[in-house]
Amino acid sequence: MLTGSLLAAPARAEPGAPPRTGFETSKGARWTTQAEEADFLADVDKASARVAVDTLGATAQGRPLNLVRIGAPAAPADAARAARGNSLMLICSQHGDEPSGREACLTTIRDLAYAKDPGTRRFLERTNVLVVPTANPDGRAADTRGNSEGTDINRDHLALTTAESRAMARVIRDWRPDTVYDLHEYGATVPYYKKDLLALWPRNLNTSTPVHREARTLSDTYVRPHAEDAGFSTGVYGIWTDPETGEPVKQVAGDGQERILRNTAGVKNSVGQLVETRVDPLTDAEKGRPRRQQQAPGGLPTRRPGRRVRLREGASSVDRGRHHRGPALRLRGPRPGVPRRRGQRTGRGGRGAPRPAVRLPVGRSAVRRHTG
C-alpha cells in the first residue's frame, strides 16, 4: 500500500535540489500545469530566504493570482522601502495562449533563488525582483488569450474591470517598480515579420521624456543586443521590415493606447518593456517527438555597465513631446557602443560582463498564434 502511494505521488525535487517545472521534467513536451506551479513555488519559497510568495487575489474561476518577491539576503517585505530602491517587475503570460513567458519566469524565480555566484547575489542585494508568474491563470488553463470572462487583460489596465489587471495595478501602485517587463508571443508573417524576439517601449505620448528615453535605450542597447549575442534575430514589435534592405515598410501593432500594460507602465513612470518571442507551427518531424527546450537570452536583469539613472526625479506626469511618434519607425542604424556579431557570446573590452542568470525559452506551438 505504502509503496503504491509513493509511486503514485507526483514527482518532486530531491531534498535540497532545485525544483524543476513540468516543462523541464517533460523535456519541453508540455507546459507546466497549475498544480505543478503551486508545488514549484512552494518548494522555492520554503527552500530560499530570497523568495516569498504572496497571493494577490483570485480569478473569476478561483485560481490564485500570485506575486513572487525576490531579493538578497532576504525577499523584500516593505513595499514603501522597496519603492525607493531599484526594482524590477516581470509580468508573465497575460495572454493565456502565450505560455513561454510563464515558463521563463518560473525558471528565473528558481535560478535567482538558488544561484550562488557573486554577481547574482550582488544583483539581488541591490534590486528587488517582483514576478507575477501567471498573470492570467484561467486563460492559461483554457489556452485562451483572454480570461474566463473573455476579457483581454492587456487591454484592461485603464478600466481595471478584471481581478487580474487590478492585482497587477496594486503591485505597480504599491511597489513602484522601476522597470516592468511584459512577456508575450507572436506569430510570424514571412518574410516581413519573423524575428526571433521583438521588443518595444511605451509609446503613449503622456510618458515622461526620461522614462521614454530609458525604455528605448533598454530595448535598443540591452535587450536586443543580448538576444543577438546569443544568436537570435531581433526587431521592433509591430514593424514589418523589407527582407532585402531591412528597412521598415509598415507598422502593424505597437501603438500608444494607455490601456496596454507597456504603455500603462510608462505613464506610471516605470520603464515599460514589451518582449515578444516568435512561435512557429510544429514541423512534421517535431510532431512525432517530444519538444526540446531551447534557450534564449534574457532581456531581464542585465549587467551591462554604464546605465545609472534616476528616473523618478526627472519624471513628470505629462509630456507631449513629439519624439514618441517618430522613432519607432527609424529602426536601422548603429546603436551607440554596441558592436556585435550574431552568435558571438562574449565581446571585446567592456563586454566581458557576466552573462545574466536568466534565460527565456523560445516556445514552439502546434498552433500559429495571433500577434501580441
Ligand SMILES: [Zn+2]
Ligand atoms: Zn500577447
